Amino acid sequence: MNGNELNQTRHPAPYPPQIVGVIRRLLNQHGIPNAARGRLMDPFAGIGTIKAVGGRWRYYGCELEPEWAAQAAARGVVVHVGDARKIPWPDGFFGAICTSPAYGNRLADSYAPDMTNPKHRMRRSYRIYLGRNLSPGSGASVYWGDKYRTIHTEVWNECVRLLMPGGLFLLNCKDHVKYREIYRVTEWHVRTLAALGLEPLSAEAVKLKGDQNTAAMRKRGVRVVDHEWVVALRK
Numbered sequence: 001m002n003g004n005e006l007n008q009t010r011h012p013a014p015y016p017p018q019i020v021g022v023i024r025r026l027l028n029q030h031g032i033p034n035a036a037r038g039r040l041m042d043p044f045a046g047i048g049t050i051k052a053v054g055g056r057w058r059y060y061g062c063e064l065e066p067e068w069a070a071q072a073a074a075r076g077v078v079v080h081v082g083d084a085r086k087i088p089w090p091d092g093f094f095g096a097i098c099t100s101p102a103y104g105n106r107l108a109d110s111y112a113p114d115m116t117n118p119k120h121r122m123r124r125s126y127r128i129y130l131g132r133n134l135s136p137g138s139g140a141s142v143y144w145g146d147k148y149r150t151i152h153t154e155v156w157n158e159c160v161r162l163l164m165p166g167g168l169f170l171l172n173c174k175d176h177v178k179y180r181e182i183y184r185v186t187e188w189h190v191r192t193l194a195a196l197g198l199e200p201l202s203a204e205a206v207k208l209k210g211d212q213n214t215a216a217m218r219k220r221g222v223r224v225v226d227h228e229w230v231v232a233l234r235k
Contacts, residue, residue: 204231
């Protein structure tokens with residue numbers, strides 16, 4: 001199995017079913033303005049698994065990597081292939097934006113293991129699953145730090161422009177542990193979105209099983225983060 005085979009059907013970070021369920025419930029709970037006509041956008045669309053939310057929504061997305069954008073389009077998402085810092089739809093076009101940005105953790109690793117080696121096949125990163133280096137400007141290719149924060153601030157500014165007054169923004173994110181310290185990535189995203197004019201409404205921790213590395217670390221007594229956040233904000 002090589003990277004080119006992987007990218008036909010897989011992505012290292014699709015929405016887990018538990019997260020999809022929470023997003024579906026929060027969309028119904030908080031609601032959006034009628035003028036939005038059910039338009040929902042994901043600026044980091046990936047392979048379009050946000051479509052699993054279902055319902056009356058018309059799904060749009062922005063995805064930088066053409067291979068993943070093609071899969072999102074095949075799922076019925078209207079996709080713009082390009083950088084999420086410059087999205088071509090007009091101001092206030094969307095009633096809801098739901099997205100899961102890259103977490104700035106080890107999924108950003110850029111090494112290319114030998115996928116013919118069974119020991120390497122369990123490794124996950126955006127670069128491995130895509131089968132090549134990520135495109136320039138990708139927020140998924142950088143670790144938590146200044147560059148990560150700059151890219152995502154620019155994307156969030158664009159999202160606020162695209163969200164209509166009264167519109168709903170749902171953020172799915174996960175903190176991570178590095179050198180025994182918890183990097184509170186979610187908190188930074190929420191603060192940044194609030195500074196751009198969005199009002200936090202609710203925050204929900206969703207406990208997930210985690211991958212094999214998380215389970216092994218927990219067994220050894222190493223500190224882990226075993227939940228993801230879904231945060232709702234209103235424009």
